[in-house]
Amino acid sequence: MNDLPATAPGPCAVHRTHVPRPLYSDVHHVWPIGHHGPDVPANRVLVCQTGHARIHRLLDAWLRVGGDPGWSVRRAYHPVERRLARLGFERITRGAL
Numbered sequence: 432m433n434d435l436p437a438t439a440p441g442p443c444a445v446h447r448t449h450v451p452r453p454l455y456s457d458v459h460h461v462w463p464i465g466h467h468g469p470d471v472p473a474n475r476v477l478v479c480q481t482g483h484a485r486i487h488r489l490l491d492a493w494l495r496v497g498g499d500p501g502w503s504v505r506r507a508y509h510p511v512e513r514r515l516a517r518l519g520f521e522r523i524t525r526g527a528l
Contacts, residue, residue: 438455438456438457438458441455441456441477442456442477443456443477443478443479443482444476444477444478444482444511444515445478445479445482445486445509445511445512445515446479446481446482446509449479453479453480456477456478456479456480457477457478457479457480457483458475458476458477459475459476459477459478459482459483459486459515460474460475461474461475461476461515461518461519461522462474462519462522462523462528463487463490463519463523466523467526468522468523469528471528473528474522474528476515478515482509482511482512485508485509485512486512486515486516486519487516489504489505489508489512489513489516490516490519490520492504492516493516493517493519493520494520494523498520499517
């Protein structure tokens, strides 16, 4: 693993506006490190702490049911959160970026 910090200054890839504006964004691994994802630039995106937690919550729902948890679950999430959670699930199940 490289020396990238868990947080970094930069804009959130999910939410364009924040009140109050966060000082830092979390480094989110689309294919989570805990699921053997690589720590490479192609697998990282900066997201606010709220978006980061929500992406992982939705990814957990995908993993729990072994696929799409359905619109009744997905509709509560921002479109970018949905895309990143789905992409994370696809990377975990494929085992590749």
